[in-house]
Amino acid sequence: MHETDMTKALILTVKDWQESQKENPQISCIHLIVGKFTCVEPVGLQFAFEVQTKNTFLNGVKLVIQETPLVAFCHQCQAEYHPEIGIQYACPQCKSPMDDIRSGRELKIDRVEYVENYAPNF
Numbered sequence: 001m002h003e004t005d006m007t008k009a010l011i012l013t014v015k016d017w018q019e020s021q022k023e024n025p026q027i028s029c030i031h032l033i034v035g036k037f038t039c040v041e042p043v044g045l046q047f048a049f050e051v052q053t054k055n056t057f058l059n060g061v062k063l064v065i066q067e068t069p070l071v072a073f074c075h076q077c078q079a080e081y082h083p084e085i086g087i088q089y090a091c092p093q094c095k096s097p098m099d100d101i102r103s104g105r106e107l108k109i110d111r112v113e114y115v116e117n118y119a120p121n122f
């Protein structure tokens with residue numbers, strides 16, 4: 001997946017949210033959850049975000065990325081395990097192929113920090 005397209009989608013989502021708020025919140029920080037198995041590079045995402053938000057309503061807003069590890073569940077063993085990305089996608093106990101991913105594919109906004117703007121609208 002391309003970080004540039006992802007960032008575009010992220011900005012649109014935040015914009016929609018902001019426009020739906022009555023108080024016209026001043027966003028200060030966006031917390032993202034990015035799974036290790038999404039192939040999204042946090043560094044690339046940070047860079048794309050900085051470039052695309054320059055001189056927009058998100059100018060100077062901080063992007064905080066929290067990565068989640070890849071966790072799979074083996075139904076044979078009834079246990080969770082951590083597949084090695086790029087090396088082995090199978091249960092270390094019984095070698096069943098990975099088929100039930102429990103975490104690591106997330107790509108979502110965790111929360112947005114903002115200050116409500118109480119300036120009256122005349």
Ligand SMILES: [Zn+2]
Pocket residue numbers: 074075076077078091092093094095096
């Ligand atoms: Zn197993």
